Amino acid sequence: MRLRIRQPARSTKRGLAHRRGLLGEDPQEVSAGGGTRVPEQWHRGSDAYAGLRQSLRVLAPHGGQSEREQRDAARPHGADPPEGSAISRRLPDEIAILRNATECNNLVAQGIDLKAGDEVLIGYLEHDSNRQPWLMKAKRQGIVVKEVAIGTPPSSPDEILRAFETAITPRTRAIATTHCDTVIGAYAPIKELAKLAKAKGLPCFADGAQVPGMIPVNVHDLGVDTYATTCHKWLCSPAGTGLLYVRREMQERIWPNIVTEAWWSQKDARKYEAVSRRPWPVVAALEDAIDFQNAVGRDRIEYRIRALNTYFRGRAAEIPHVKLYTSNDPRLSGAMTSLGMDNVSPLKLREYLRQRFDVYTAERAKGVKYPADPHGVDGIRISLHYYNTSSRSSGCYKACVSFRAAKRS
Numbered sequence: 513m514r515l516r517i518r519q520p521a522r523s524t525k526r527g528l529a530h531r532r533g534l535l536g537e538d539p540q541e542v543s544a545g546g547g548t549r550v551p552e553q554w555h556r557g558s559d560a561y562a563g564l565r566q567s568l569r570v571l572a573p574h575g576g577q578s579e580r581e582q583r584d585a586a587r588p589h590g591a592d593p594p595e596g597s598a599i600s601r602r603l604p605d606e607i608a609i610l611r612n613a614t615e616c617n618n619l620v621a622q623g624i625d626l627k628a629g630d631e632v633l634i635g636y637l638e639h640d641s642n643r644q645p646w647l648m649k650a651k652r653q654g655i656v657v658k659e660v661a662i663g664t665p666p667s668s669p670d671e672i673l674r675a676f677e678t679a680i681t682p683r684t685r686a687i688a689t690t691h692c693d694t695v696i697g698a699y700a701p702i703k704e705l706a707k708l709a710k711a712k713g714l715p716c717f718a719d720g721a722q723v724p725g726m727i728p729v730n731v732h733d734l735g736v737d738t739y740a741t742t743c744h745k746w747l748c749s750p751a752g753t754g755l756l757y758v759r760r761e762m763q764e765r766i767w768p769n770i771v772t773e774a775w776w777s778q779k780d781a782r783k784y785e786a787v788s789r790r791p792w793p794v795v796a797a798l799e800d801a802i803d804f805q806n807a808v809g810r811d812r813i814e815y816r817i818r819a820l821n822t823y824f825r826g827r828a829a830e831i832p833h834v835k836l837y838t839s840n841d842p843r844l845s846g847a848m849t850s851l852g853m854d855n856v857s858p859l860k861l862r863e864y865l866r867q868r869f870d871v872y873t874a875e876r877a878k879g880v881k882y883p884a885d886p887h888g889v890d891g892i893r894i895s896l897h898y899y900n901t902s903s904r905s906s907g908c909y910k911a912c913v914s915f916r917a918a919k920r921s
């Protein structure tokens with residue numbers, strides 16, 4: 513199948529497409545349709561998201577399932593699943609549609625009961641939306657938050673796994689970490705971390721804000737207890753929706769933090785959605801965004817982002833004085849590259865790329881956001897999604913070369 517991806521509807525700057533790790537623009541197919549469509553049943557109440565919930569298999573796609581499992585996944589809600597297929601069928605009852613990953617991460621941290629002295633392990637390059645909620649819990653309830661350091665870049669998935677394993681003590685009560693961090697775009701071996709947590713009797717809470725839409729995700733296969741994500745990044749939906757997967761058994765332990773009339777009657781993840789009225793068109797657009805990427809193909813998207821980004825990283829590594837903070841090992845990286853240059857302010861580099869080459873990036877300056885960073889990340893982050901062309905990938909490389917040459921002269 514050949515699909516032509518049109519330019520984002522409102523895109524005046526081609527370069528905005530390099531900022532997906534922050535916020536990009538959406539395909540016309542999404543912004544034109546979903547932005548105005550409000551399904552009738554949403555005015556009537558009950559399970560307003562019934563149709564959309566089926567699309568949420570973006571977090572545990574049919575890929576890899578037998579045909580029987582796929583047929584079963586489409587069976588009406590409430591019917592007994594045949595042996596072997598319960599996992600896929602229960603997914604819609606395990607996902608809450610919230611506003612963004614920040615809300616999802618906060619819900620988990622605030623919703624789990626812990627007491628003074630209990631320890632929670634988080635990653636050292638965690639986004640603040642998965643750091644501050646735990647630090648606030650430390651202030652309010654006296655828990656202890658331990659930040660586990662890894663190399664920039666880590667040398668292997670095993671390095672990350674061992675760092676967490678070593679940090680576990682008899683007082684550890686949870687591992688709450690990112691699947692792909694926001695600073696250097698490093699993938700954590702989240703499946704192995706969930707296995708480690710399980711072996712130690714701990715829950716594993718994952719922040720996947722930077723993953724769905726970039727590479728295929730199957731939360732059941734990962735074995736995590738919760739998985740938070742956002743839809744305005746790699747899923748290319750308008751800002752305003754986030755998904756929180758909460759494994760059925762974990763729903764007993766995580767309290768909702770916004771409640772209203774009869775919230776207790778909700779027996780599944782819908783209890784986390786009691787936010788009263790909300791901007792429905794934005795939620796409708798999510799369904800279109802997911803359908804659109806499904807039509808393109810999740811494996812094809814992954815293939816393409818790997819081709820574009822591996823090429824860029826490989827070439828960037830050849831530029832003198834460039835330091836890559838992101839590994840080119842496919843187990844440790846995806847569609848984001850963080851790089852810096854010796855004695856160069858990331859802000860200067862960012863502005864040069866934007867003004868001269870229309871390449872928009874996010875900077876990661878040392879001391880600005882991560883003052884405790886012992887390794888030092890002092891650079892910019894470039895994101896190349898599946899709709900970027902190969903000439904844009906090589907264009908990013910040429911833009912960096914041009915900056916280097918301009919600096920020498």
Ligand SMILES: Cc1ncc(COP(=O)(O)O)c(C=O)c1O
Binds near residue numbers: 611
């Ligand atoms: C790893 C990670 N977690 C959480 C977030 C917060 O996402 P949101 O904007 O949906 O709240 C981000 C945003 O960049 C992120 O990169």
